[in-house]
Amino acid sequence: MGKTDTEMNKLILSYQIAPSERPRIERGRVSLLTPNLGPAIDVGLAVRRRSAVSSITMSLEPAIDVDALSKSFGKIVAVDRISFVVSAGTTIGLLGGNGAGKTTTIAMLLGLLTPDSGSIRLLGHDIRGDRFRALARLNFSSPYVELPHRLSVHENLNVFAHLYGVSRPAERIAELAHDLQFETLLDRRTGTLSAGQKTRVSLAKALINSPELLLLDEPTASLDPDTADWVRGYLETLRVRHGVTILLASHNMAEVERLCDSVLMMRGGRIVDRGTSDELIMRYGRDDLEGVFLAIARRDPGGAA
């Protein structure tokens, strides 16, 4: 946060941003005001080649900066000294079999679980001392974590809007209901919704505070292909239009290939490999990411790829 002009100039030079497209410095954030970002700009931050929007805001801080993070439950090592950085505006996939440590990692990022050691910085906030500021800027959705069943959809969203301090809750809920196509469900009890409807509502809860960082745990699990495809499309739009950083834990390899800029492969609590989907497929000599997943899941513990 708070880069000086000199540091900013270095950044601009290093990424060869044209003078006309130079960022405007605002409280440690950089805004690129350009009608067309063009194919050459790839700063590894919020700017993506396929972005065709007039304004993109990118943060100088990585969205997620995890260093030597560990967590054990008794003798079971759930997460073992993992480190990774996620640039703002990108989507990263967290892959691994059951018990690989994905959920434990996400729980530590969300502050629901205290790490044994290591550090987590989210959107520039160290969660040990500044957890609540970070929590205001991120959100989470999982089909396995449902909203209270007895409240209506509108009531649930209204409660979370107040918890996040959303300024005009009614407008925000209406906006999300329109975007996620569940306007007719607002007065229904949440417990009476179908799996697909619950996913839309859960996604709305996760977007109620317009998060800059979204943690998603298997967002399309148990959805029919049509609804799952719709959710993936929505997530793509969310990232491209709003530069939202997404960390996606999934068992659906096609989904990860479609949505993620890079992938972290976890096994036995460790990150055993990382890279883009193409890089991993090449490295393991497989046809697709599923082949990579199986190769990693089935190899000897501690064996080479």
Place this chain on the structure above:
Amino acid sequence: MTSIDPRASRIASAAQPLSTRRVGAIVLRNYYLFKGSWPRVLELIYWPTLEMVMWGFTSNYMATQSSMVAHAAGIFLGAALLWDVFLRGQLGISITFLEEIWSRNLGQMFITPLRPGEWLLSLLLLSAARVVIGVLPAALLAIPCYGYSVFSLGPVLFGFIMALMMMSWGIGIAVSAVILLNGPGSEGLAWLATFLLAPLSAVYYPVSSLPYWLQWVAFVLPSSHVFEGMRAMMFHDRIDWTNLAVAFALDLVYLAIGFLLFLRSFAAARKRGALLQTGE
């Protein structure tokens, strides 16, 4: 597609250690819960009213048998109503806490900027609301049914009520801390705690009726001082300020212990992952 709304004020608000908006959100969540469930409201009113009816008839009978009871008409009714203040206050905390466990909502709540302290504050407000909704109708009904008004105790009644509610909060929070630490399997404690304290609180008899060693236990319960104070008022028409002051002093200790226990339990739950797993 949604528009990004201004975030700066929300981030600043998240940094505040106490936000009335977040406390209000939890109150709102419980209001919605009750609004959509008339059996919950009925149950709140049902038990104190039933208790009042039972003690009303008992009092009427006892008054014909005992000059002491006849002299202090309503001694049992007053005690029953005040005991319900404590009971409903404590259950108000524990049940509201358990509602979040039953609906597996703890994790969802604590990934928002909600502080544990804010949540506790909302539990206190909800407990007070439950007491008013539950006990007030019974107290009002006792006037036409048995010709007894607990309000005849005068302004000191509010001192008694406050002292009992503070004790119920301390115990309710401590019980919630134990449930958080040990999981929903220990939810029976929510009911056990209050009923265990009833005989020691000297609700319907003076502390001097207890065995000597139990009188020492009763002495450290704010409730026993309140009921001694109530009897002093009803039998001798005098406010026992000493008992009331001791009750409030003990209340502060109970509340401090309850809060500390809960915060420690919450930290332990975060360490063990209990916030993720807690549910039916």
